[in-house]
Amino acid sequence: MRFIYTVLTQESEQKSGTIDAINEDVAIASLQRRGYIVVSLKEGDEGTFFQKEFTFFGGVSNKDIVILSRQIATLFEAQVSALRAFRLLASESGNRILMRVLTEVADDIQTGVSMSHALSRHPKVFSIFYVNMVKAGEESGKLTETFLYLADYLDRSYELTSKTKNALIYPAFVVATFAIVMVLMLTLVIPRLSAILLETGQEIPVYTKIVVAISNLLTQYGLFFLVLLIIGGFFLWQFSRSEKGRIILAQSRLNTPYIGELYQKLYLSRIADNMHTMLSSGISIVRAIEITSNVVGNDVYKNILVDVGERVKSGSSFSNSLEGHPEIPSILTQMVKIGEETGEMGNILKTLARFYKREVDNSVDTLVGLIEPVMIVALGLGVGILLTSVLVPIYNITANI
Secondary structure (H helix, E strand, O other), X not given: OEEEXXXXXXXXXXXXXXXXXXXXXXXXXXXXXXXXXXEEEEXXXXXXXXXXXXXXXXXXXXXXXXXXXXXXXXXXXXXXXXXHHHHHHHHHOOOHHHHHHHHHHHHHHHOOOOHHHHHHOOOOOOOHHXXXXXXXXXXXXXXXXXXXXXXXXXXXXXXXXXXXHHHHHHXXXXXXXXXHXXXXXXXXXXXXXXXXXXXXXXXXXXXXXHHHHHHHHHHHHHHHHHXXXXXXXXXXXXXXXXXXXXXXXXXXXXXXXXHHHHHHHHHHHHHHXXXXXXXHOOOOHXXXXXXXXXXXXXXXXXXXXXXXXXXXXXXXXXXXXXXXXXXXXXXXXXXXXXXXXXXXXXXXXXXXXXXXXXXXXXXXXXXXXXXXXXXXXXXXXXXXXXXXXXXXXXXXXXXXX
């Protein structure tokens, strides 16, 4: 349960905030252990409408977490305690949401909660992967190295994902622009020009009749089509949230020509990088597979990793468990097998992560290089066909006058 409190500090300064506890007595005891005098305490919700964290009003970016991880590692190297480190970082943070989260983490640590458990209470900011890495660092006594690992991993992951998304945003923008231009011409320009052609009473070419028919359809039933599009988009969004819908959309993404290969390499790079980072931090392979399945970002690969994890629990090797899945290339399986035989699993996975990252980079560069001229030519042809279908008949009419 979450409680809203008002307390007095030892310096008689009034302070308000929220605290998570099983009941009211535990909340009061927790606040008193921090040296506070409890003035009021009442049960509260997650926050008012304006206090909730909406990503479109602002949030904690991947860049913020990368910087935070490096700062924590630096403070730990300087022998600063975890409590003091989080208090300091909270006071210096320029992000109000992150400041509040870090303050709550510090409050939880002060009550005796472990750092990983305190971070796990903020899943919107710290992922399952992040929390488990910190937990492994606590168990191994290598928190400094763990936070450096996390910062490096998040840097690599953000760079790879953002480059892929940016490559797909460009063609999506061009296609959207093309569609808007075509709709505007068919609903605003073509009707006026076609009116001139119809007034003449002369024979109109077949391709011009087709364009005029499409234009009439959009002008008369455009609103109806727009409503259908919105309803269809809503049902598609609902379908994508269901388990079956997520799997179908994830599979279709992988089956898309060329784009599917790009996504496959992206997910394989993410799997290899996650596994390498966690195994290097001392997390067991079973736990590493389980966590990776939750953060891979594709339900097809998630189900594969869940199946692999069950096989590994039953005594099968990691490489043998990967076999039989067409989405996992044989080269990855063979490399993993070599890593098992030589005891260099971490280094092998690191090599695979770098290999697939280079493959993604090359695929993205090739895709962008191909899309730019194709999209420009397609946009020019579409507009050219529309204008030709109307202007040529007009030219013929004026020529016969």
